[in-house]
Amino acid sequence: MDLSARADQPAKQAFGAVTLPSAGAPQPIGSYAKGCISGAVALGDDGPHWQAMRISRNRHWGMPQTISLLERLSQDAVRIGWGSGILIGDMSQPRGGPMASGHASHQVGLDVDVWFTPMPAKRLTREQRETIPFTSMLDKSRFLTVNERRFTPTAARLVMTAASYPQVERIFVNPAIKKKLCEAWTGDRSALGKVRPMYGHDEHFHIRLACPPGLASCKPQAPVAAGDGCDKSLAWWFTPEPWAKPKPDPNRKPPPPPRPVMVSDLPKACAALLTAPASTAAAAYQAAPPAAAPYPDGEDASDAAGVPDDMEAVPLPRARP
Template sequence: MNFRKLLTVAILGATVASCGGARDISGSKEKQAELPTIGELAGPLANVQAKKLFGTKSSGTSQSSAAYGSYAKGCLAGGQQLAETGPTWQAMRLSRNRNWGHPELIDMLQNLSRFAAQQPGWNGIYVGDMSQPRGGPMLTGHRSHQMGLDADIWMLPPTSLNLSAKQRENISSISMRRAAGAYVNDSWTRSHHEIIKAAAKDPRVERIFVFPGAKVQMCDDEKGDRSYLRKIRPWYGHHYHFHVRLACPKGAQGCVNQTPPPAGDGCADARQWQANIINPPKPKPSTKPTTPAKPRRELVLADLPAQCKAVLDAK
């Protein structure tokens, strides 16, 4: 497809189902290294919103598998599609076409699903959003999930792994939170603890995001090895699902990891989150006039790493 036709597709592109208000959990205030960007190599597409280009791609590429860029500014070459249904998992919301990832992510999810199937009340896992076929910014929802190294796993214990495509569009996960996320509710079980713990113990996993009350509960309940708790980070939302993030694969070129989590189990930090929910700190008085925050600028193709142009053009 030539640039003129691709530009037309990019601007008119098809829409994708909403992500239900997903938040950016790309690392927040933690700085990440920057890679050379596409810049002038993108030609007439340089200033087209990247989500309108990557969001219209319905299939992955035949390239070798590689994650380029960072979690909130990157793309995925040679992505693999998680099978819609497996012995111990089902991919949800199939209309979004976001069940793609790096092979390491596919393998990790399948391993976790087999572990989950051994837990009381669980037959496996329901897998929510992963990445688009070629990664990159999404038309709706997440700002991260761009390199094929992120996946959302529903908190809802699967009782059936034979859901139809229509059922997977209409079924919803369940919330685990109480008191605005300061505590877990009665739906939380030891199986939730063990499944999240198993995910964190996978050496490929770099972080897991959950709501603060879940992290505090896990801190209170863990009586054995606590080292894995370091990877479990409290973050806004994440009470209908927990978010697993893999580190860049070993030897990967052009993939940028986040700054590692602080040393220790992170439980004191989680309890501070909890305290701030229960008793929100009073805002500091300011003598400066308040001005509305500027909307976050949408990423354009020129913002992405240089390798993403080849990913976009590849067959």
């Protein structure tokens, strides 16, 4: 298919259809919510202290810096007592770009979701990784309030550990979680400003890395404002304004559905990336099946998971022990 035909496609359709990364050096192109990634690296399905979740989505690709950070966080998670490590949700597609569902960002290999569920001691099977439920940190009976039985001091420490890494630019959490951190965090608060309130994000926290130094192809965000973020910008989330539904005007004609983002709306290099040769190393990669043992009678994946009642070159993916 020629580039003009690709450019006429909705971007989420075009990028979602590509199953392997392009060859070449890893490079983010464009911005977090309007871009793509060349030479992406895959996160192994299993690591010493992590497991990749929802594997069928094929969204565990990113920049080498992202893989390195997750390896470090998984080790720190065990050190602070977060189960056997971390469960890792969506990263990016093999060549980045918009996704068919779930995210507006995650397009340049520098975003990753980490579940608010500790990795269990018993490895989850592939089927369980597709079906295990998320764990919300909210008390659903009260407006924007954390469930303190679930959002434990260890969970807070995990978020703040991730925020402390210098390559992390932002971490998105539910406003109730940000409020709880503002009220209760007694450790070093210098990185608390990186933790940003956002809709959703009660079942996972979203880590965003800064653009790697020296890569002009990556478009950075504006820096996070100075301070800990425990100010009027947080208080706004606890007013009616963010949650108010727009009042329909009965005399106004309904607007047309929004135009989908097309490949031509992305940086020009992204259209060329869609037809670039695939990485032969990535094509040869086969993830090792997880070494999971059957659960005892009466115990399921949710029980096992504890669900309550920068860098040198990183090699292309390999099976992890």
